[in-house]
Amino acid sequence: MSNSSVKKKKASPFRRALDALMSEEDWQKHRKLVISAFIIFHCGLNFMYMFNVHPYMNNVVHMFWGYYHYMGLDQDFGVFAPGPRNSNPHMVALITFKDGTTKLWMNPRMERLDHFTRMQKERYRKFFDDNMASAIYASLWPDINAYLARVNNDDPDNPPVSVTLIKYTALVLPPEDGLKKKNEPHFIKETLQTYRVRPEDLARD
DSSP: OOHHHHHHHHOOHHHHHHHHHSOHHHHHHHHHHHHHHHHHHHHHHHHHHHTOOSHHHHHHHHHTHHHHHHTTOOOOOTTSTTSOOOEEEEEEEEEEETTSOEEEEEOOOGGGSOHHHHHHHHHHIIIIIIIITSGGGGGGHHHHHHHHHHHTOOOTTSOEEEEEEEEEEEEOOOHHHHTTOOOOOOOEEEEEEEEEOOGGGGOOO
16 A cells, blocks of 8 residues: 555545645645634634624624534523523423323422532533523424433333423512522413324333
């Protein structure tokens, strides 16, 4: 096997794309300029994303949003100014079985756990309460329902037949009213979706 074929086999996708754009000699000549330009561009984009205070900045961020989101660098800053979240939600599911009985599934509530357990289960709050309870992710609700039906299918003769996702919410008091007070109870109820369980939803891989 020749040396050229070995080099070609070991070349990374980035290396092959670079070879298609310029020769090795040109890359060595211009690489410092290209890398420096990318670093400056990326730092500038980070600055505009974090301090988006001008319409021009917003236009630039919008233009490169796909790249920023793909790289996992986006941050919604949902708890910070200028528009912090004004409600505390949590999600539950009502599972109905073949014989008509029901079971209430509850996502772990962080405020009801000790600090050590909260550290372990915080990701569930982020996934279910912060994300899945929002209508933005409504397309994923059937998958969540199917999962809940599957993990609660303990009796083959009495399988789940439907799952209803329910969101409970409490409004966050403004600082002048809520300082040093406990969170309000979650009394605002909203039914997100009732899902009819299919036989394939209960299959375990």
